Amino acid sequence: MTSAATSAVTSTPRERHVRRLIGVLVAACLSVAGLTAQPAQAADTGSITGTVFTQSVGGAKTPAAEGYIYWSHAPTKDGAYSGSTGHRFTGSTFSLTGLKPGFYKFEVAQVFDAAGSSAYQREYYNDAEVVHDATAVQVVGGKASKVTDMVLEPAGQISGRVTDTAGNPIANASVSFQRSAAGGGPGVTTGPDGRYSTTTGFAKGLVKGVYRVSARHDAAPGVTSHEEKYWKNAATYATATPLTVAPGSATANIDFTLAAAPRIQLTVKDPAGKPVPNADVGVWTFSDGEWGPRRAGPNKTDGAGVYHQTVRIGERHKFFFTPPAGVGGATEWYDNAYGEAAAKEVSATSHGQVLSLTIQLGAAPAITSATPKITGTARSGKTLTVAPGTWTPVGVAVRRQWRANGVPIPGATGPTLRLSNAQAGRRITVQVTGSLDGATPVAVTSAATAAVQGVLTSAKVSISGTAKVGKKLRARTGSWGPSPVTSKYKWYRNGRAISGQKKSTYKVRKADVGKRITVRVTRSKSHYVTVSRLSSKTAKVKKK
Structure with missing residues (x-):
């Protein structure tokens, strides 16, 4: 977030004077950095105005004396919001001017009441904790958009403890507080005793609202991590128990017991059996009904040639390794496979399980070819299909080149060929070439069709x-x-x-x-x- 942390103390007049002087200096720095509103251009004539109040617990809302507001812009309501522009306002009313058309999300990052107290939680419009959940305000060129009043109140707090299944505290666990499934939320980290509190977070507390709280522990490679859980042992945001945070409240004992996460240790060795350090490992994961590359990374072996990955029970993975320059052998998938289709799946079945795998690189096996066969009618407007046959080992990549009287047909490299009068009188063949990293390519040509009849x-x-x-x-x-x-x-x-x-x-x-x-x-x-x-x-x- 772009907000500044708030202070929960009531200041003396001298302290207020010093703080306001600091605020002026901050605003000046923002201006030098280009973060304050610049002179409006012809197309940048929109504005947003609103009023900010403060309200202590049990008290009445009163107009703010001054504060800081930050905003970001997106051309569409659900677009990517970018640019963090700061603005200091005095009195309870703010006016953001010189705005170009589009949508804006803004945050009141710090506010002072008439007594100089800043004991109020920063928040996004409208009572939002993070920018994703904030209400977007549309600005139309040349028009003013007025928003409903913002009332800043003291922060609510949540605290608790994170332990493993044996009751031992987990240090450096991440605890997150979400208002929506997609919005994410602020987070804090547990101390050596496994305890956490939102008072230690960047914003020093939470905006009032309903939260789902989760905890997880991501350890260094090769060290046991712990699986994410929501409060009361829920596995997902949708099944999590909601927790209501009120202004000035302190909710304690929101505790978590985390199970050890399974992990994979994949050792990569060269043909001589020596580990291959600091090299990329290919990771494929089964998701949404298909296999595909894992986006998270980098996926590298460590100095000992071992790749570490924390996984979830039931996740399906496949691994491969392409030797870097200077390392012999061919690209190989686990376990002794030369293509994704023949690779062995790896899945964890229990908490804390450590799956130790090895890819031992070696020379690629020789390619065994098959004779391709063409089916279909050799007539213009008809489609011919080639079956390349079975090539071994599994993982051999085949490419096709259709030919007319032995001459390659430009662009004709797919499994089918739609004939045209351009091939009339010519006999069609397909050359299929099988290749495998580290192996000698093999090319085989099909039998020729009858001469193509034009139409x-x-x-x-x-x-x-x-x-x-x-x-x-x-x-x-x-x-x-x-x-x-x-x-x-x-x-x-x-x-x-x-x-x-x-x-x-x-x-x-x-x-x-x-x-x-x-x-x-x-x-x-x-x-x-x-x-x-x-x-x-x-x-x-x-x-x-």
Whole structure:
């Protein structure tokens, strides 16, 4: 948080004068650092105004005498809030000016009452403990946004003790206080006796509200950590018992008993059996139904070549190691595997369990290949599929390259190939190359398909001319392609072929009177599928 800690003492007039002088110096430093509001630009004309009160336990709220407020900005309500700008105000009313459009969250970090006391807990608007939970205020250019009154009251306190299952105190355990599941919250650390108190935290207490309190202990690598628990032994925020904090209250004996967390010790050795220190370890975790890289890090072996990781019971992990420069061997997954699919899962089953694993690097085994097989119809517009076959060991990476008459097809490296007229007349093969770190790649080519048949584009066939004896009819074919193509014509009288009529035109005869004429156009091209189209019928032929 960006707030300053508050003081819980009532000062003398001389002390108040000194403190106000310090406040002026702080404001001056903020100005030099560029943290105070700068002169408004044309687009930065919005403002936020509000009134701050103080209220002691059992007393009435009274206007504040002065204080400090900090704010941050985001272009959208749920966006990332950035920039910590400080502002000192005198009297109970503050006005933040020169603000650009967007959303603002702000915190009254310290406030003094008329008597000079600062015994009031800092808070975000509106009674929020952290910025995530604060109410965002929208600023529209050129307009003033007025917020409801803020009333600062004395802090509430929570204290307790954190021990292990044997009753021994746990020092340096982290205790957190959350108002929402996603918002996080302030935290404190236990002392050597396992005790904690919010009075030792950055803000010296808590804003009034309902909290879920949790504790966990993260120890140094190789040392036992302790699993996180919420108060009353709850495992999650959703199941935790809420704890209400009132102004000036002190809630004690919020205690925790933490079980030892399981951990993994993975030793990485080079081919000669020597540990590999200070090197990256690959960690995959099963989450949301799939395996993927673990984001947290760095994941490195220590000086003794051992990687340490604290885990939860039931979590599923896989580990691999890629030798750095100067270390022999190939990338290897635990246990003696050369790919994620064949790697052995590691899961803890009990509290305090220590899983000791070893990856012993060695030369990669030779790759055993299979002959890829193509299925599908070798015709333009159809899709061919290649099955690469089974390659060993598991973990061999295969890449594909489709070829037409032995020439690579640009960009055709997937498991399927959609054919086009560009491949017409060519035979298709796939070269599959298997590779494994440290092993010699192996390339195998499939058997060739039959020559690909192209597909001609065609247009509707029609007949032009007058259906009368002695008149000439003509076949209209539109655009066919790709050119050049070979065309053939066949004329019909009431669906029966007219002998010898194989040209694009036809002269109407007496025998056609009362009949309807059609024409069939057939076009062909080498390595293309022949296409035939029949015209619609003419009107019945009339005499001259």
